[in-house]
Amino acid sequence: LVNPNIATIQTSTFLSNTVYFLPVNEFFVEKVIQKEKPDGILLSFGGQTALNCGLNLYKNGALKKYNVKVLGTPISAISLTEDRDKFAKHLQKITIPTPKSSVATNMRQAENIANEIGYPVMVRAGFALGGQGSGVARDKKQLQAIAEKALSFAPQILVEQYLHHYKEVEYEVVRDAFDNCITVCNMENMDPLGIHTGESIVVAPSQTLTNYEYHTLRAASIKIVRSLGIVGECNVQFALNPTPETQDVYPLNYYVIEVNARLSRSSALASKATGYPLAYVAAKLALGKNLTEIKNKVTDVTQSCFEPALDYIVVKIPRWDIEKFK
Secondary structure: OEOOOHHHHOOOHHHOOOOEOOOOOHHHHHHHHHHHOOOEEEOOOOHHHHHHHHHHHHHOOHHHHOOOEEEOOOHHHHHHHHOHHHHHHHHHHOOOOOOOEEEEOOHHHHHHHHHHHOOOEEEEEOOOOOOOOOEEEOOHHHHHHHHHHHHOOOOOEEEEEOOOOOEEEEEEEEEOOOOOEEEEEEEEEOOOOOOOHHHOOEEEOOOOOOHHHHHHHHHHHHHHHHHHOOOEEEEEEEEEOOOHHHOOOOOOOEEEEEEEOOOOHHHHHHHHHHOOOHHHHHHHHHOOOOOOOOEOOOOOOOEOOOOOOOOOOEEEOOOOOHHHHO
């Protein structure tokens, strides 16, 4: 286990036989691979940093050089979900709606796209951590400020239609290599779209969706995860139009905002809320087991292919470092 955060792990010696307190980057991880000679590597347990590190190790040939297999979700799916342009095109192919958007690599492109879509627009940095560099631009001046900052550390930015009053809903989805797929938990943000999930009050399961909305989004999240070939756990984020006249009519007015092909802060919440151990199950699935043979740790009788019952309600309220309020 390579983990830069001593505080999270110093008491958990049972998790792995060796813990390296090192920065998660290509240089150090390659040194660990050189020394330990592992057969495989798991990328989906360390958030965005681990994903980026794994993609770089793959690109620079280190994984091939030491004959290390990527377990679980394949590199192709990870790079597809991380490249916002390719991802939007992939979803269009399987007829899943995404917000109007285009990728820009410089300021002039960003301005042209914003004029085409119409303000306000959402600017998102590609391959970025915790929504870093993202923001809402209501005019050209704001766009320039956000885009300049984002382009200083990210190779590309996505300029997209801003769905400012839409609800933000997410689904935690688990899939095995045999295409068994379930949704473990769905969550709804108290704030509308535009506030990062990690900083928003989140309620699980969703409280304001109709049965039709819940199942439409559930079916869409499973369709997406299957099309990407994800093995293990992943989370799909939706924007849903809350205007009452669109409820229970076809087609539902929703968009997919993003897919995280990894465990995220939402996964930790989903595991606590449902008692379904997502990381444990994801690790077993990455080793090639299927959902029908992994025992549910909580019930000890059912298998992990059963979706948890909706007999709970959990609210997550974030706590911030006071530094944020400068």
